[in-house]
Amino acid sequence: MIAFSLAPTASWYLVLSAVLFGIGTFGVLVRRNPLVMFMCIELMLNAVNLSFVTLARQLNDINGQTIVFFVMVVAAAEVVVGLGIIVAIMRNRSSMTADDLTELKG
Structure with a gap:
């Protein structure tokens, strides 16, 4: 009898990461709403x-986790600034697409 182990391995997480990245790329290319x-x-x-x-877990190296920590800190600041700008622009308009953002040029 063949024994199957359903414990997630590193390859499962890398495939999940690739799928999530693909979904995000598809969303950026297809959607026109800046918030989405x-x-x-x-x-x-x-x-x-x-x-x-x-x-980092697979290689038993802490550097990957350290990089992720700093990326998350920068991403939190990005979310605050980016969402603030997008919400401020969307308040003045009933609907907005990414093409409307060209009007922000000074």
């Missing part, structure tokens, strides 16, 4: 973080 595009970019960023943590 912003969320898809954050999904892509978290997919990369997952792969960093997976590889």
Whole structure:
């Protein structure tokens, strides 16, 4: 009888990371709403973080987890600034697409 182990391995997490990154890329390319595009970019960023943590765990190296910590700190600041700008612009308009952001040029 063949024994199957369903314990997640590093390859499972790397495949999950690739799938999440693909979903995020598809969302950025297909959607025109800046808020949805912003969320898809954050999904892509978290997919990369997952792969960093997976590889750091696989190689028994703390550097990958340290990089993820700093990326998450920068991403938190990015979310605050990015969402603030997007929400401020969307308040003035009933609907907005990414093409409307070209009007922000000074």
